[in-house]
Amino acid sequence: MDWLNALVNAAYAAALDSDLWRPFADQLSLELASLGGIFAVINRQQLVPPVFETVRALEGVEYDYLAGGRWQHDPQVPMAGGLQSSAIYTDADVVRDETDEARAYRQWEQEWGSSHYLTTVGFLEPSGTGRGCFSFHYGPDGIAPDAVQKLQMLAPQLNRALALGFRHEEALSQEYWRGIAANDQSKALILLDERGRVIHLTNAAEAIIRQGDGLRIAAQSLWCTEPSQQEVLAALVGQAVGMDTISGAIRIARPSGRMPFLLTIFPLPRVRRILAPFEAAAIVQLVDPTARPLDARHLYRHAFKLSGRETDLAAALVKGHSPETAAAALNITVATARIHLRRLFQKTGTNRQSELIRLLIQIG
Numbered sequence: 001m002d003w004l005n006a007l008v009n010a011a012y013a014a015a016l017d018s019d020l021w022r023p024f025a026d027q028l029s030l031e032l033a034s035l036g037g038i039f040a041v042i043n044r045q046q047l048v049p050p051v052f053e054t055v056r057a058l059e060g061v062e063y064d065y066l067a068g069g070r071w072q073h074d075p076q077v078p079m080a081g082g083l084q085s086s087a088i089y090t091d092a093d094v095v096r097d098e099t100d101e102a103r104a105y106r107q108w109e110q111e112w113g114s115s116h117y118l119t120t121v122g123f124l125e126p127s128g129t130g131r132g133c134f135s136f137h138y139g140p141d142g143i144a145p146d147a148v149q150k151l152q153m154l155a156p157q158l159n160r161a162l163a164l165g166f167r168h169e170e171a172l173s174q175e176y177w178r179g180i181a182a183n184d185q186s187k188a189l190i191l192l193d194e195r196g197r198v199i200h201l202t203n204a205a206e207a208i209i210r211q212g213d214g215l216r217i218a219a220q221s222l223w224c225t226e227p228s229q230q231e232v233l234a235a236l237v238g239q240a241v242g243m244d245t246i247s248g249a250i251r252i253a254r255p256s257g258r259m260p261f262l263l264t265i266f267p268l269p270r271v272r273r274i275l276a277p278f279e280a281a282a283i284v285q286l287v288d289p290t291a292r293p294l295d296a297r298h299l300y301r302h303a304f305k306l307s308g309r310e311t312d313l314a315a316a317l318v319k320g321h322s323p324e325t326a327a328a329a330l331n332i333t334v335a336t337a338r339i340h341l342r343r344l345f346q347k348t349g350t351n352r353q354s355e356l357i358r359l360l361i362q363i364g
Helices: 002-016 018-031 062-066 076-081 100-111 147-183 203-211 227-241 297-304 308-318 323-330 334-348 353-363
Strands: 036-043 051-056 087-090 116-122 130-138 188-193 198-201 215-218 221-224 248-252 261-267 280-287
Touching: 002 018, 002 147, 018 036, 018 051, 018 130, 018 147, 036 076, 051 062, 076 116, 076 130, 087 147, 116 147, 130 147, 188 203, 188 227, 198 203, 203 215, 203 280, 221 227, 227 248, 227 261, 227 280, 297 308, 297 334, 308 323, 308 334, 308 353, 323 334, 334 353
Parallel strands: none
Antiparallel strands: 036 051, 036 130, 087 116, 116 130, 188 198, 188 280, 215 221, 248 261, 261 280
C-alpha cells in the first residue's frame, strides 16, 4: 500500500530528524481525513504540561491549551500518561463528563470545532518518561470510516519509530553535553531541566559546589547558602525554564568573605527537540572573579607541535601584543619574533595574524 509505505518511511525519517515530526503529523492527518490534530509528548510520571504542537486546522489553540491551563482538564493527559502499553482509542473511550471541569473542557473543544477524536499513543521501555501522542480531531459527523483501521495498520511501525526517536534524542542530548564538558572545562556550567533540576555539571562547576561556599545542590536543585538570596535565585530559574524563558543574573554571596560568584542563567531555545522535552531547558554559568584564568599554552603546544618560544609568542599575541611588543616582553629580537610568527602560520594553517589569534582563542 503506497500510503502506508509513505507514512512508515516518513516516521522513520522523523525519528532521526525531530523537525520532521510535524510534517509527518500533517501527512497522517490528511490520510485519516481529520480536521486537524495535535502531536504531543506526555510525561507519564509527573503531571506537567505536554509538549504540544498543533497540526493543520487546529492552529491557534496551543496557547490557550498550555498557558491557559486547559491541559489540566484534558482527559487524554492522564489516559496517555498512565498507559502500560501502546494504544489506539477514541473520545468515547475516555470522555467522562461527570465534573464541571470536564464538561467545560469538552465545551471548549467544541468551540474550536472538535466533537470527536482518534488517538494513538506510543509506548516506551519502562524506564522512559515520555509518551508520543498523535490525536486527530473530527467534527459532529464523527471519525472517518476507515481511519481506525489505517491507524491500526500503521501503529506497530509508528511505535518503533517513536522509540527510536526518543533514544536518538537522548543520545544527542547526552553527547552534546559531554562535548561541552570535555572541550570547555575552564567554564563552570550547570544544565537544568524543565523543572529547574540539575542534570549535568562540568568539572569546574562540581568543584565550586563541593566547596559549599555560596552554592549547594539539594533535592536536585540549586540553593544559595545565603537564605535571603534563595528567593531571587528560584525566581530566575523559574523564568528561564518556564513559559517566560528570560535570562537573568545574580551575585551569589560567599560565607568565606571572598568576592561573590556571578551567576547567569540562559534559557535554551523553545524550538528544541520535541522528543526530549524533559531534558535541557537552561544553562547556568558561574564565574568566580578570584579564579586564575586557564593558561592555554599547553593546548597550543600539543595541538600544533609548537616549540617553547613559538608557544610563548602565541600566548603573547592572544593577550594583545604585537610582534614588536611581544619581542620586547620575551627578550628576543623583532626579527626572531617574525620568524616564530611565520612558523606559527605554517603549523596552524593560517595566513594572517588575525586568523591565527582567532584560532587560538577558540582553542583556549
